[in-house]
Amino acid sequence: MLLLNLILILLIGGAIAWWSERLGTHLPRLIAVFVVLIDLAYLLNYLAGIPLEQLSVVPDAADPSSWLLAYQLDWIPRFGISFQLAMDGLSLVLILLTLVLGVIAIISSWNEKNDRQGFFQANILWTLAGVIGVFLAMDLFLFFLFWEVMLVPMYLLIAIWGHEGKAYASMKFFIFTQFSGLLMLLAILVLAILHHNATGIYSFSYFDLLATPIESGMAHWLMLGFFIAFVVKLPGFPFHTWLPDAHTQAPTAGSVILAGILLKTGAYGLIRFTVPLFPEAALDFAPTAMFLGVAGVIYGAVLAFSQSDFKRLVAYSSVSHMGFVLLGVFAWNSLALQGAVMQMVAHGFSTAALFMIAGALQQRLHTRDMSKMGGLWHHMPRMGAVALFFALASLGMPGVGNFVAEFLVLLGLFAVNPWMTAAAALGLITAAVYSLIMMQRAFYGKPDTDLVVTDFAWLEMTAMAIMIVALVWLGLYPQPVFDMVQPVLDSLSNVVSSTSAAVGAQ
Amino acid sequence: METGIQALLAPLVVSIVALVLMMQIAFKRHATFSWLLGCSGFILALLALKPMAEITPQTVTPLLVSDQYSVFFSALILLTGLITTLLAKDYLKNRTGENEEFYLLLLLSSLGALILVSATHVASFLLGMELLGVALYALIAYPERGKLPLEAAIKYLILSGAASAILLFGFALIYAVLGTLSFAGIGQALNSTIAEDQQLLFLMGTAMIFTGIGFKLSLVPFHMWTPDVYQGSLAPVTGFLATISKGAIFAALLRLFIDAELYQHQALMLSLSALAIASMLVGNLLALRQDNLKRILAYSSIAHIGYLLITLIVYGVLQQPGLAVEAATFYLTAYIVTSLAAFSLLSIISSNTKDTELDDISQIQGLFWRQPILALMLMVALLSLAGIPLTAGFIGKFYIFTAGIEGSLWVLLAALVIGSGISIYYYLRIIFQMTMKVPVSESASSALDPVTTPLSLVSKFVVCLLIFMMLYLGVLPQTLMQYLGGLSL
Numbered sequence: 002m003l004l005l006n007l008i009l010i011l012l013i014g015g016a017i018a019w020w021s022e023r024l025g026t027h028l029p030r031l032i033a034v035f036v037v038l039i040d041l042a043y044l045l046n047y048l049a050g051i052p053l054e055q056l057s058v059v060p061d062a063a064d065p066s067s068w069l070l071a072y073q074l075d076w077i078p079r080f081g082i083s084f085q086l087a088m089d090g091l092s093l094v095l096i097l098l099t100l101v102l103g104v105i106a107i108i109s110s111w112n113e114k115n116d117r118q119g120f121f122q123a124n125i126l127w128t129l130a131g132v133i134g135v136f137l138a139m140d141l142f143l144f145f146l147f148w149e150v151m152l153v154p155m156y157l158l159i160a161i162w163g164h165e166g167k168a169y170a171s172m173k174f175f176i177f178t179q180f181s182g183l184l185m186l187l188a189i190l191v192l193a194i195l196h197h198n199a200t201g202i203y204s205f206s207y208f209d210l211l212a213t214p215i216e217s218g219m220a221h222w223l224m225l226g227f228f229i230a231f232v233v234k235l236p237g238f239p240f241h242t243w244l245p246d247a248h249t250q251a252p253t254a255g256s257v258i259l260a261g262i263l264l265k266t267g268a269y270g271l272i273r274f275t276v277p278l279f280p281e282a283a284l285d286f287a288p289t290a291m292f293l294g295v296a297g298v299i300y301g302a303v304l305a306f307s308q309s310d311f312k313r314l315v316a317y318s319s320v321s322h323m324g325f326v327l328l329g330v331f332a333w334n335s336l337a338l339q340g341a342v343m344q345m346v347a348h349g350f351s352t353a354a355l356f357m358i359a360g361a362l363q364q365r366l367h368t369r370d371m372s373k374m375g376g377l378w379h380h381m382p383r384m385g386a387v388a389l390f391f392a393l394a395s396l397g398m399p400g401v402g403n404f405v406a407e408f409l410v411l412l413g414l415f416a417v418n419p420w421m422t423a424a425a426a427l428g429l430i431t432a433a434v435y436s437l438i439m440m441q442r443a444f445y446g447k448p449d450t451d452l453v454v455t456d457f458a459w460l461e462m463t464a465m466a467i468m469i470v471a472l473v474w475l476g477l478y479p480q481p482v483f484d485m486v487q488p489v490l491d492s493l494s495n496v497v498s499s500t501s502a503a504v505g506a507q
Numbered sequence: 508m509e510t511g512i513q514a515l516l517a518p519l520v521v522s523i524v525a526l527v528l529m530m531q532i533a534f535k536r537h538a539t540f541s542w543l544l545g546c547s548g549f550i551l552a553l554l555a556l557k558p559m560a561e562i563t564p565q566t567v568t569p570l571l572v573s574d575q576y577s578v579f580f581s582a583l584i585l586l587t588g589l590i591t592t593l594l595a596k597d598y599l600k601n602r603t604g605e606n607e608e609f610y611l612l613l614l615l616s617s618l619g620a621l622i623l624v625s626a627t628h629v630a631s632f633l634l635g636m637e638l639l640g641v642a643l644y645a646l647i648a649y650p651e652r653g654k655l656p657l658e659a660a661i662k663y664l665i666l667s668g669a670a671s672a673i674l675l676f677g678f679a680l681i682y683a684v685l686g687t688l689s690f691a692g693i694g695q696a697l698n699s700t701i702a703e704d705q706q707l708l709f710l711m712g713t714a715m716i717f718t719g720i721g722f723k724l725s726l727v728p729f730h731m732w733t734p735d736v737y738q739g740s741l742a743p744v745t746g747f748l749a750t751i752s753k754g755a756i757f758a759a760l761l762r763l764f765i766d767a768e769l770y771q772h773q774a775l776m777l778s779l780s781a782l783a784i785a786s787m788l789v790g791n792l793l794a795l796r797q798d799n800l801k802r803i804l805a806y807s808s809i810a811h812i813g814y815l816l817i818t819l820i821v822y823g824v825l826q827q828p829g830l831a832v833e834a835a836t837f838y839l840t841a842y843i844v845t846s847l848a849a850f851s852l853l854s855i856i857s858s859n860t861k862d863t864e865l866d867d868i869s870q871i872q873g874l875f876w877r878q879p880i881l882a883l884m885l886m887v888a889l890l891s892l893a894g895i896p897l898t899a900g901f902i903g904k905f906y907i908f909t910a911g912i913e914g915s916l917w918v919l920l921a922a923l924v925i926g927s928g929i930s931i932y933y934y935l936r937i938i939f940q941m942t943m944k945v946p947v948s949e950s951a952s953s954a955l956d957p958v959t960t961p962l963s964l965v966s967k968f969v970v971c972l973l974i975f976m977m978l979y980l981g982v983l984p985q986t987l988m989q990y991l992g993g994l995s996l
Contacts, residue, residue, distance in 0.1 A: 079988040080909075117876075142905075146896040153895065156935075161942045172935055179893075180928040187920060190908050 003047055004072045004086040004137050007096070008130050010040045015126035022119025033107045033122035037129065041100040048093075059488040060089050062277065062496045063208050065139065069093065076143075080193075081203035085140040089492075090485035091272070092136040094342065095265060098349050099136070101467070102261040103129045108464045109357045110254035113364060121162060121254075124154040128258055135266045141189045142205040144274075148230075148266070149182055155263065158255040159247060170243075170250035177243040181233040188226025191219070192278070211277060211496060224279035224286060231275060234267030237327050238297035241320045248316035249369070253360025256312065260319050261353035265345045268326045272341070272493065276333060280497040283331070288418070290331040295424045297324030302431030306438060311369045312359045314439055315352060318395060321428055322348045322403075328425055329410040333497065337413025338490045339483055340406050346482065347402030347475055350468045351394040358388050361461065362443070365454045371439070376448030381456040385444045387465045394472050396436040397429050402475025514565040514573035516555035517581050518621045524548030525614040532607045542596045545610030549589035549617070556582055569689055570631035576836075576994050577625035580758045583840060584624070587750050587847055588617040590973070593965050594851055595743045597858040602650065609649060613747065616642035620755035627766065629678045629688040632759055633671070636723070639752060640667050646747070647740045653862065659739025666722060666732045674719025680712030690766035697768050713775055716763075717782075723756045724812045725805075727785040734797075737805035742857050742864055745801055746850025749808055750843045757815060761835055765996045770823040780820055783919060786813025787926035794933045800866045803933055804849055807892060810926055811842055814907050817923065821914035829913050833991045834906035840987065841891065841899035841980055848888040848973040852881055855970070859960045868937060870958070873945035877959045882941050884970050887977050889934040894927055899980035 014036030021028040047070075055069065065071035065087045074084040088096070106125060131151025138144035152175060159171035189205070196213045197203050204210065215223065233240040244264075248256050276283040283290075301321030308314040322344065329341025361384065362377075363369050378385035394401040397408075407429065415422045457465070475482065512519065528544045531537070556578055564574035592613055599606040619638030626632040644667075648660030682688055684705045685696040701709060718729065725733040737745050769775060790809030797803045818835035822828065856871070856878075857864040865871075874882040891900030904927070911920045962970070980987060 077985050077988065079985060079992060149896045153890070157942065160939050168939055171939070172932065175935055176928065176931050179895075179931050180924075183924045183927055186905075187908060187912075187924065190905070191912050194909065194912050 002072060003043070004070055004088055005074075005084075007040060007044060008134050008137070010036060010043065011126045011130035011133065014039075015123040015130070018126060019119040019123035022117070026118050029119040029122040030107055030111060033126055034104060036126060037100055037103045037107065041097075041104070044096065044100065056090060056485055057488055059491045059495075062492045063211050065208055071139075076140075079203075080142075080205065082142045082205050083140055084143060085206055086137040086143075087139045088137055089489045090487075091269070091342065091489040094346065094482060094485055095136045095269060096133055098265070098346050099129060099132050099262050101471070102257060102349055102353050105353055105357070105464045105467065106254040106257040106261070108460060109257050109360060110252065111460060113253065113360070117161070121158070121252075124158050125254055125258065127151075127154040128158070129262075132258075132262050132266060136269060139207045140205045141193070141207060141210065141274075144207075145182070145186055145189060148185075149179070151263070151266075152178055155255070155259065158258075159251045162252040162255070163250040164252075165250070166246065167250045170246040173243045174247040177233050177240070181230040181240070184226040185230035188223040191223055191226075195219070207274075212500075213278075215279070217281060220279045220282040221285070224275060224282035227270065227275045227278070228286070228290070231267040231270035232293070232327070234270070235264060235323045235327060236267070236320060237293050237324065238300050238320065239293075241297065241301070244320060245313050245316040248319070248356070249310060249312045253357060253363075256356040256360065257353045260316070260356055261349040264319065264323060265349060268323070268330070268341065268345050271327070271330045272338065276330065277493050277496045280500045283333075287331040287333070291328055291414075291418060291421050294324045294327035294331065295421055295428075297321065297327065298425050298428035299324075299431065302428055302435060305435040306431065309371050311362060311371055311374075311439070311443060312356065313369075314371075314435060315355045315359060318355075318432070318435060319348070319352055321432065322352070322395075324428065325407055325410045325425070328414055328421070332410070332414045332417045333494070334413045334416060335487075335490060335494070336409050337417075339486065340409030340411075340413055342486050342490075343402060343409060343475065343479060343482060344406035347394070347406050347472060350471050350475075351391050351401075351403055354387070354391045354465060354468045355395065357461070357464065358384060358391070361457065371442040374443040375446035376444070377454075378444040379448035380452055380454050383457045383462060387457065387462075387469070388444055389440055390469055392436040392440045396433040400476045401472045402479065403472070405476055405479050510562055510565060511567045513558050513562055514567050515571065516559050517552040517585065518618055518625075520552040520555045521548055521585075521614055521618045521621065524551065525611060525618065528607075528611050528614065532611065536605060536607050538599070538606050539596075541607040541610050542592065545592045545614060546589065548614050549585050549592060552621075553582065553585045553589070556585070566627070570628045571622070571625045572627045573625055574996075576758075576762070576996055579836070579990070579994065580624040580755065581621050583843055584617055584620045584751050584755060587747070587754075587843060588613055590847060590851065590969055591743050591747050593969055594854050594858075597963050597966055598741070598743055598854045601859065601861050604650070609646070612642045612646045612649075616646065616747065617751065620751050623755045623759045624762075626759055627690050627762070629682075629690075632763065633675065633678070635759070636674075636756065637671065639755065640671065640723075643744075643748060643752060646744045647736065649741060649744065655739035656741070657739075659736040662732050662739075663736045670719045670722030670729075672719075673715050673722075677712045677715030677719060680708055680715065684709045684712065690763055694766055694768035697771065710772070710774060713769060713772065714778070717775070717778070720756065720760055721782060724753055724760075725809050726782045726812060726816070727789040727809060730786070730790070730809050733809060734793075734802040734805040737801045737808075738799055738866070742801075742850055742854035742866070745804075746847055746854065749804065749846045749850060753808065753812065754839055754843045757812070757835075757839055761819070761832065762996055764819055765822065765828075765832070770819070770826065776820055776823040779816055779823070780916075780919060783813045783816035783820065784922045786810060786816070787922045788929075791926045791929040791933075795929065797933070798868050800849075800853060800868055800871070800937065803868075803937070804846065807930060807933070808846065810930060811892070813926070814904070814923060815839065815842075817907055817911050817916065817919050820916060820919065821910045824914040824916065828995075830906065830910040831914075832994060832996060833988070834903075834910040836991045836994060837906050837984075837987065838903035841903035841977075844973065844976050844980065845888050845891040845898075845900055848884050848977060849892070851969060851973060852885045852888070855881060855962065855966050856958050858966075859958075865958065868940050871937070872940050872943050874941040874958070876945050878962075880962070880967075880970055884974050885941065886938055887974055889937055891977050891981065893931050893934040897978065897981045899977045899984075901981055902984045 018029040018032045060067040068087045068089045071087040076084045134147030156175045236244045305317035326341045329337040397404045560578045623635030644664045650656045721729040794806035818831045822831040891898035894900045894904035
């Protein structure tokens with residue numbers, strides 16, 4: 002019930018925020034922040050109530066009752082579809098990230114003069130609800146439903162409140178995700194029918210489908226269906242082209258949610274579905290996937306370097322960082338997976354912060370073009386300092402979460418494929434180049450003495466402070482996150498190795 | 508005979524009300540009274556379905572059957588007819604001329620559709636189709652002035668007439684080979700071997716039947732008339748044509764296909780696959796470049812009938828129903844409800860203009876802010892057509908996918924995925940237009956803007972009903988699924 006409520010609070014909160022528009026223009030965002038905070042408090046309250054040991058129990062991947070929380074409701078019995086939600090350590094970490102970044106996204110739009118505030122905030126809350134649904138849904142039909150439905154409010158955010166090229170960007174975003182989603186739908190249905198043919202009952206439950214016997218040729222196609230859908234969302238090279246447009250044209254809050262949270266649904270899907278459902282096929286495919294990961298790391302970095310648009314630069318840096326996630330997942334060992342999860346969390350914070358800074362710059366200077374900036378540190382020392390911190394975080398400075406993440410991925414990957422590791426490590430160098438050039442062009446240099454701008458105010462500084470503390474904490478003491486995620490990764494690895502062993506025995 | 512009347516109660520009620528309406532027009536013209544009669548005709552016929560459903564299945568003469576399948580489609584047809592009638596009143600109030608016959612023609616056309624869905628014999632099949640068609644010619648040409656309606660009506664008349672002639676010839680050829688005209692009779696006769704030289708004649712016959720039906724359903728390459736006729740007709744008539752006419756013909760085709768065991772013929776299945784693939788791809792591609800909403804919906808309807816054909820082919824591959832019938836009925840239901848919503852929007856926003864229709868994509872710019880409830884309806888309808896979850900269209904697409912996988916029709920499924928991928932572009936384009944800022948000139952003179960005029964009570968009711976139906980079928984489809992699962996042909 003708690004899991005359902007987590008989603009319902011956001012959905013209903015969105016409707017209330019929309020309705021409150023008629024009472025005052027400032028009310029919707031107050032309500033929106035309040036709703037997300039309630040949701041967060043609700044979840045934390047539950048966490049405080051459970052014994053710590055429960056988090057370290059290795060759950061049985063095929064048995065929801067061994068998970069932290071599970072909820073099931075019959076929905077469409079005709080096809081064995083149920084409203085099945087379940088939470089383990091991995092989903093927990095990602096939901097916490099979603100809610101914290103949700104608060105930050107709402108704060109980031111605090112001073113923007115968006116018309117129709119109510120509907121704006123409603124769309125933000127509905128997107129958050131959809132993302133949480135994706136992280137919780139354990140029925141593949143339901144998962145697909147959340148996967149697609151969260152697109153609609155996100156599409157509206159870009160299409161209504163976006164910048165000059167919003168028509169093109171929102172359309173591209175929607176078509177890319179929708180088209181790849183159709184491939185996943187096809188794969189899900191084939192999987193369910195194979196299960197039906199084998200057992201005689203329809204089921205879309207993750208727990209039932211895990212053990213479906215699939216003939217190897219078919220498994221490759223199905224794996225590919227899932228893989229493409231998730232890699233488009235991640236985004237991985239060469240399916241990343243929607244991302245720079247969507248991020249650049251989205252309003253600040255939209256960019257924060259898109260980069261901070263939505264991309265993680267792709268990574269989550271790879272870890273939760275692609276590899277465990279088709280371990281053999283994924284293993285065969287791993288070299289290709291890792292190659293795409295390395296290509297993304299380097300290609301994203303090179304393109305980020307050559308951008309003059311602040312937001313586009315950050316967007317391409319996302320392509321580069323998410324390449325590490327792809328590498329970590331397909332290296333599929335404990336270290337690399339831990340690194341991938343850590344990268345998801347750390348990248349969420351660092352990129353969200355950079356997009357907030359980009360949004361703040363656009364609001365103050367009415368441009369995102371870095372050639373028209375320069376010397377901004379002089380005018381806005383607080384923003385400059387904050388930007389420097391996140392630029393350093395983005396380039397993987399030891400002491401912040403990003404470093405831990407990328408280091409672990411490379412360490413885990415080395416055991417699998419040293420040459421890929423060497424190539425991916427180049428990404429660390431290129432990251433330094435584009436992060437520093439961004440600082441150089443925007444904040445250093447000769448200040449324009451006529452420029453009158455206001456620095457970050459306390460509200461923005463609070464949001465930034467939360468993210469700085471989070472990143473430093475992840476960098477210095479990442480153990481709590483590892484502790485939460487490790488049992489899940491262990492259980493998923495068990496599934497993969499047992500299925501592989503079974504196939505090998507045949 | 509008692510049961511015979513009970514089994515045909517709904518068509519009988521519609522016929523009687525049509526006669527009464529004709530008398531009323533002969534004695535005294537009164538638009539509102541005619542409208543009330545029309546509405547009551549549909550409502551009474553809907554009520555008559557209950558006693559009909561109690562005694563199914565019931566064969567009435569060799570021509571007609573009243574079973575759960577026909578009762579279900581009759582309900583759908585009558586509901587669509589009722590909604591069209593409800594909206595027609597507002598739509599016609601600013602249009603001069605004698606509007607009483609409009610309701611009469613709607614009743615007659617629906618009567619044709621009712622006969623069509625319960626036809627088990629070629630004679631009743633043709634009878635229903637012609638009654639439906641002839642009343643539609645008049646409906647399309649209803650406005651006395653204006654070039655477009657006339658052009659549309661003549662196009663539809665000639666092509667539809669030619670299609671009927673081809674269809675008739677096809678049936679004649681089959682009669683020449685098999686000597687029977689009832690659907691089941693054809694199926695039985697096919698099971699005994701046919702002489703080698705007659706085989707070709709039979710195939711020619713079926714090919715002509717599918718050509719004729721292909722015209723009526725506007726499958727590629729028989730689709731040329733569709734956009735022009737859609738654009739030229741009045742919005743409520745287009746809605747009627749897109750939903751009842753196509754839906755009833757497809758429902759009848761499904762019965763013919765199964766009862767006459769046409770699915771046993773490989774050559775036929777191959778050509779059906781080709782028609783389906785061509786319709787899915789061409790329909791969606793041609794819709795990309797259109798700016799007129801009716802034309803977009805016309806091309807999209809071509810693609811949707813293409814999707815539907817997959818269910819027939821699945822039946823052919825499996826040689827047994829599997830999910831095919833269930834999938835086809837659900838998809839058809841979802842499609843009818845969704846199209847009806849899209850065309851209802853057009854007829855509602857056009858009901859405050861005099862002679863023109865607001866059917867250009869630019870005319871719904873900023874609809875989200877001008878008429879939120881209408882925009883919501885159109886958005887749900889478009890998302891449903893695009894097959895986004897939580898709408899009726901998604902469950903329909905889910906069915907087609909599942910049926911296609913059951914039959915391992917990978918090529919057709921690939922065409923379906925590509926077609927749906929393309930279609931998102933033009934559906935989203937319309938949604939994007941609705942989210943844009945309100946055009947300045949119109950917001951300044953909003954008092955005169957036909958779009959922002961407050962809705963009448965009837966329109967509000969229809970809009971809410973359609974939104975509810977689209978979402979209900981998408982969120983809680985179990986009820987309908989269970990019902991359709993029990994249908995047999």
